[in-house]
Amino acid sequence: MIVLGIETSCDETGVGVVRAEGGATTLLANEVASSVDEHARFGGVVPEVASRAHLQAMVPAVHRALATAGVSGRDVDAVAVTSGPGLTGALLVGVAAAKAYATAWDVPLYGVNHLSAHVAVDTLQHGPLPPCLALLVSGGHSSLLDVPDLAGPVTPLGATIDDAAGEAFDKVARLLGLPFPGGPHIDRVARDGDPAAVAFPRGLTGPRDAAFDFSFSGLKTAVARHVEALARAGAPVPVADVAASFQEAVVDVLTAKAVRAARERGMETLLLGGGVAANSRLRALAQERCDAAGIVLRVPRPGLCTDNGAMVAALGAHLAVAGAPASPLDLPADSQMPVTEVLVRAR
């Protein structure tokens, strides 16, 4: 079975093609057209700019994906698309395109949850996924999920109560004069810094705080105060040290809570996903703590962690193989799609 997946929830126009055969799902193509450069001067994703870019990129991305996969549209057995959560105007472009392709090819359409797709993508690299605890971190989301089965209901354990982890990276990068998106730049300069140079606060880690929720807004403010105090004193900002200390505070909280959640839920596998999962320090510390706790860590390679169409195709293939019903043709783009809803079903 060949499944085409379309993802347009933020600023990447992603089209992936996978083949599901004999219980294995194989990646055939993963085309991503990003509008990230157009957002750089705004310091964050501008929804209308992203939506305009999706319209321009959509059909060419499908062409490239099919060509790379070495299949034609007539070979496609199902189309999957991100129905939500995400930016409404951006989601609508992918949802409308997916409906058109599925209808013209006369194949089932699966409107799927973006967060579940971040989990499903790992099957393309590491094979079938056992029940797992998933930590999904990006510019748009920071969630801890209990995932007993990819096709079944997901239990949300916690999420950010203010900024997403990736947003905090973007904002702190700006404070330090580093370009957007901040994640890769902070990761790079932090390698030359001392992660213990500044004791930045760890949000929501008090005994009475929600055990599995995150907060990064206070951390961002603490970095701003630190930088401003140095500026007032006429002292230079030790960018590498501040970046390393900030990054350490983020990944310390993320990994500590994820490992604790895995233990409490009796999960033997922890899965990292989302754009921030490309962060080298997050991967290293997660590995260290999982090893110590006897938990298997699964992290897809960076190109599969960031938003892409292959993850949507992977989840679509899993649902199709599991015999899930196709979504109705009037399926909406749902910017607030709850994580408990893996697939849009007929109403």
Place this chain on the structure above:
Amino acid sequence: MLVLAIDTATPAITAGLVELTADAVRPRAARVTENARRHAELLMPGVLAACADAGAKLAEVDAVVTGVGPGPFTGLRVGMVTAAALGDALGVPVHGVGTLDAIAADVAAGEPLVVVTDARRREVYWAAYDGAGTLLDGPHVTAPAALVDRLPELGATAAAGPSAAATGLAVRSTAGPSPVGLVAVAAAALRAGAEPAPLEPLYLRRPDAVPPGQAKKVTTP
């Protein structure tokens, strides 16, 4: 030639099949739903319903025509990407036509006409046509008052489109573009088998976004 026509640049979600012959543009089926907020949900069901009404299969379509606006952006993109993807999947050409031009073609006034649609934010999209339906000016996005100021110079004696009443002129129609009007605008290119130009949406406005200034201080000096 069987042509599928789509437009989502006004509150109407329009889908229809049109038979284009050497000397006629004949409606086969039309599905028009007024729902400014549900373009993406209702368009493909509308396309399939129009096909069923016409007793035709989607695979029998020889070409696709889509309105390219101007229109509120989110809705506009739904029709355009649907048309582009259908054309790609079916292997047929996709022609873009101005939504206001299609409304003018529907009215076929025989008199100077302005076509006016809602641009939200207290503005309208408009374009002016002569008695033969040739575009004279536009499309533009302005306040209704700015259009009214231009009317004497434009010489229009009648108006059409969902916001036609804003002109104070005689209103010929308040409908969005019909499938026949959309196909009529592209008829010459379709009959000639011309290679369609790339689809370009008529946004007429820049995205709302300003580069950030100096970061706000969190500490008071």
